[in-house]
Amino acid sequence: MMLKKLSLNHPWQNQWLRRCLTAIIGLILGINLVCFPAIAATPAIEVNVSLGNSADELKFFPNQFEFVAGKRYKLLLDNPSPQKHYFTAKDFADASWTQKVEAAKVEVKGAIHELELKPSGEAEWVFVPMKPGTYELHCSIPGHTEAGMVGEITIKP
Numbered sequence: 001m002m003l004k005k006l007s008l009n010h011p012w013q014n015q016w017l018r019r020c021l022t023a024i025i026g027l028i029l030g031i032n033l034v035c036f037p038a039i040a041a042t043p044a045i046e047v048n049v050s051l052g053n054s055a056d057e058l059k060f061f062p063n064q065f066e067f068v069a070g071k072r073y074k075l076l077l078d079n080p081s082p083q084k085h086y087f088t089a090k091d092f093a094d095a096s097w098t099q100k101v102e103a104a105k106v107e108v109k110g111a112i113h114e115l116e117l118k119p120s121g122e123a124e125w126v127f128v129p130m131k132p133g134t135y136e137l138h139c140s141i142p143g144h145t146e147a148g149m150v151g152e153i154t155i156k157p
């Protein structure tokens with residue numbers, strides 16, 4: 001409507017505006033395709049993991065994960081144990097695209113290698129696994145890896 005009104009008064013301006021708008025829209029669509037793949041809009045597959053348990057066993061529950069490259073996941077982490085734990089999976093994180101991490105109402109964007117969860121802490125990690133392979137997971141609190149607080153994450157092609 002705005003453009004039509006303008007065109008009555010200034011036909012040359014309307015054409016210029018149209019070209020300008022087309023260019024801007026094209027640019028925005030182009031940037032979107034490159035930076036925000038369509039995958040970012042699809043619903044994430046939710047996966048739960050507990051760091052330890054109420055009996056204070058030094059384990060991840062579960063300790064085996066299988067993801068498919070290119071799908072979007074939301075890993076819901078919690079710590080039902082009486083002590084602090086880490087979800088440390090550096091190589092897996094490097095092989096994935098992290099969309100965001102949310103913990104204690106704070107949203108973090110960028111490279112994530114490790115998540116710290118205090119007792120009764122919770123966090124959400126939204127990511128898209130990219131590079132197929134098998135990656136290790138451990139808790140980096142001294143003694144916990146040795147006690148068996150380890151896991152394996154597989155990215156399937």
Ligand SMILES: [Cu+2]
Pocket residue numbers: 058084085086139140141144149
């Ligand atoms: Cu631990």
